Amino acid sequence: MDLPAHMSGVLLTAHGGPEVLRWSDRIPVPVPRAGEVLVRVSAAGVNNTDIATREGWYGRGADGDGASGWAGAMQLPRIQGADLCGRVVAVGPGVRGITTGMRVTCGTNQPEPLPGQPVRFVAIGSEYDGAFAQFAVVPARHLHDVSASPLGDIEIAAMPCAYGTALNLLLRAGIGADMDVLVTGASGGVGLAAVALAAHLGARPVGICQAGKSAAVLAAGAVAVLGRGEHIPREAFDGVIDVVGGAGWPDRIEALRPGGRVAVAGAIAGPDVETDLRRVYLRDVSIFGCTYQPPEVFARLVDIINGGRVRPLVSRTYPLRDIARAQADFVTKSLPGKLVLIPPEISA
Numbered sequence: 622m623d624l625p626a627h628m629s630g631v632l633l634t635a636h637g638g639p640e641v642l643r644w645s646d647r648i649p650v651p652v653p654r655a656g657e658v659l660v661r662v663s664a665a666g667v668n669n670t671d672i673a674t675r676e677g678w679y680g681r682g683a684d685g686d687g688a689s690g691w692a693g694a695m696q697l698p699r700i701q702g703a704d705l706c707g708r709v710v711a712v713g714p715g716v717r718g719i720t721t722g723m724r725v726t727c728g729t730n731q732p733e734p735l736p737g738q739p740v741r742f743v744a745i746g747s748e749y750d751g752a753f754a755q756f757a758v759v760p761a762r763h764l765h766d767v768s769a770s771p772l773g774d775i776e777i778a779a780m781p782c783a784y785g786t787a788l789n790l791l792l793r794a795g796i797g798a799d800m801d802v803l804v805t806g807a808s809g810g811v812g813l814a815a816v817a818l819a820a821h822l823g824a825r826p827v828g829i830c831q832a833g834k835s836a837a838v839l840a841a842g843a844v845a846v847l848g849r850g851e852h853i854p855r856e857a858f859d860g861v862i863d864v865v866g867g868a869g870w871p872d873r874i875e876a877l878r879p880g881g882r883v884a885v886a887g888a889i890a891g892p893d894v895e896t897d898l899r900r901v902y903l904r905d906v907s908i909f910g911c912t913y914q915p916p917e918v919f920a921r922l923v924d925i926i927n928g929g930r931v932r933p934l935v936s937r938t939y940p941l942r943d944i945a946r947a948q949a950d951f952v953t954k955s956l957p958g959k960l961v962l963i964p965p966e967i968s969a
Contacts, residue, residue: 624650624659624710624711624756625967625968626649627646627647627648627649627650628646628648628649628650628755628756628967629644629645629648629754629755629941629942629964629965630645630648630700630753630754630755630941630964631643631644631645631700631701631702631753631754631941631942631944632644632645632648632698632700633674633675633697633698633699633700633701634697634698635697636676637675637676637677638675638676639675639944639945639948639949641675642675642945643698644942648754650755650756651756651757651758652711652713652758653711653712653713653716653758654713654714654758655713655715656713656714656715656716656760656761656762657712657713657716657758657759657760657761658709658711658712658713658716658719658758658759658760658761658764659709659710659711659712659713659756659757659758660705660707660708660709660710660725660756660757660758660759660764661707661708661709661710661755661756661967662702662705662706662707662754662755662756663706663707663708663724663774663775663778663963663964664704664706664707664774664775664777664778664938664961664962664963664964665702665704665705665706665751665752665753665778665941665961665962665964666704666778666779666780666781666782666783666810666960666961666962667944667947667948667951667959667960667961667962668703668704668729668782668783668810669810669811669889669951670703670729670744670746670747670782671702671703671746671753671948672948672951672952674695674746674747675701695747695748699746699747699750700746700750700751700752700753700754700757701746701747701751701753702745702746702750702751702752702753702754702757702962703729703744703745703746703747703751703752703781703782704729704752704779704780704781704782704783704961705726705727705745705751705752705757705759705778705781706724706726706767706774706775706777706778707724707725707726707757708722708723708724708725709721709722709723709725709764710756712761713761716761717761718761719761719764719766723766723768724766724767724768724770724774724777725759725764725766725767726764726765726767726777726778726780726781726923726926727745727759727763727764727781727919728763728781728785728919729744729745729746729781729782729785729786730742730743730744730785730912730914731744731745731760731763732913732914732916740913741913742912742913742914745757745759745763752778753941753944753962753964754941754964755964755965765919765920765923767923767926767927769927770926770927770928770929771929772926772929772932772933775935775938775961775963776932776933776935777926779810779933779935779959779961780814780922780926780933781919781922782810782811783810783811783813783814783933783959784814784818784922784925784933785914785918785919785922786811786814786864786886786911786914787811787812787814787815787817787818787862788814788818788918788921788922788925789886789918790811790815790862790864790884790885790886790909790911791815791818791819791822791824791860791862792918793884793909793911794860794861794862794882794883794909795859795860795882796819796822796859796860796862797822797823798822798823798824799823799824799825800824800825800859800860801824801825801827801857801858801859801860802815802819802824802825802826802827802858802859802860802861802862803826803827803828803853803857803858803860803861803862803873803876804819804826804827804828804829804843804861804862805829805861805862805863805864805865805869805873806829806830806863806864806865806887806889807826807828807829807830807838807843807846808828808830808834808837808838808957808958809954809957810958810959811864811886812828812830812838812862812864813837813838813841813933813934813957813958814933815862815864816828816838816841816842816843817841817842817931817933818925818931819842819862820841820842821842821925821930821931825844826842826843826844827844827845827846827847827858828841828843828846828847829846829847829848829849829851829865830846830848830849830957831848831849831954832848832849834957835848837934837957837958838957840934841934853872853873853875853876854876855875855876856875856876856877856878856879857876857878858876858877858878858881859877859878859881860877860881860882860883860884861873861874861876861877861881861882861883861884862884863883863884863886863887864885864886864887864889865887865888865889865890866885866887866888866889866890866891866892866894867888867889867890867891867894868890868891868894869890870895870896871894871895871896871897871900874896874897874900874901874906875900877904879904879905879906880904880905880906881904881906881907882907882908882909883906883908883909884909884911885908885909885910886910886911886912933959934957934958934959935958935959935960935961936956936957936958936960937950937956937960937961938960938961938962938963939960939961939962939963940962940963940965941963941964941965942965943962944962947960947962
């Protein structure tokens with residue numbers, strides 16, 4: 622296709638509320654450099670990480686002025702967008718195995734190890750511009766071909782952040798066939814993904830969610846649903862997948878059988894928790910903080926996507942220009958599953 626000189630998209634201009642998101646029709650279309658690929662964005666998911674970065678939840682930049690991204694100070698303005706599905710329209714010098722027209726996606730957290738830092742990553746929409754625009758440049762080494770998937774672009778765009786995070790949590794917690802696993806926040810993006818993927822792995826997931834959303838959690842593969850604040854049985858689970866944190870943390874530790882594992886990747890109910898450490902070490906409980914994802918984790922998710930073996934729930938789509946409304950709806954947690962943004966068509 623003939624590429625325009627400019628594109629439409631959303632610029633993050635500072636920390637703050639939705640007012641710091643600025644729509645622009647005059648963003649230069651990026652040119653892929655060596656090892657990079659230009660992707661025409663078809664759809665982009667809405668995620669906690671984009672909102673948390675906008676609000677400055679991760680902290681300030683090292684210089685006190687710039688926003689803080691996943692890997693340190695973040696340059697502004699920045700095009701956010703942690704979830705991507707699109708088609709390749711141009712490749713930079715030296716790129717092999719990726720061709721124009723290919724449908725692609727990429728992980729949100731992308732491993733970039735350095736000497737002395739084997740566990741290091743950058744994130745699309747944080748360390749470099751992401752999917753909240755008509756085009757995005759992505760390092761070729763992080764792209765995956767999903768042309769064969771029976772899932773639509775909107776469904777695929779709902780999966781990288783939530784499903785990549787959920788699969789990493791499950792694998793770190795050692796969840797497999799015939800195991801019992803408790804999933805908090807089970808009606809949200811990551812929680813519902815964890816339920817679906819746990820069922821795919823042959824486990825028996827039990828979800829915790831607010832009233833009125835149990836049908837979606839059961840449809841995703843949960844064997845049972847507990848309401849928020851409902852009693853959690855003691856020593857009933859081999860693993861706990863927690864994206865909530867907050868005051869309920871001690872009950873989740875008690876829910877584990879001796880030798881059980883809890884994997885954590887969220888704190889929407891609060892980052893400060895209390896635990897009786899005797900209930901951890903005397904029962905050989907393991908706790909895993911999970912953000913870094915080895916390349917094989919996302920590659921395994923891509924296999925699931927290409928096989929169409931898990932289908933995400935997308936509750937609503939929005940034009941990209943309506944990002945403030947989409948994020949406001951996301952924060953209310955009134956809709957189960959995922960919300961997805963659609964960039965405008967390219968003008969001829």
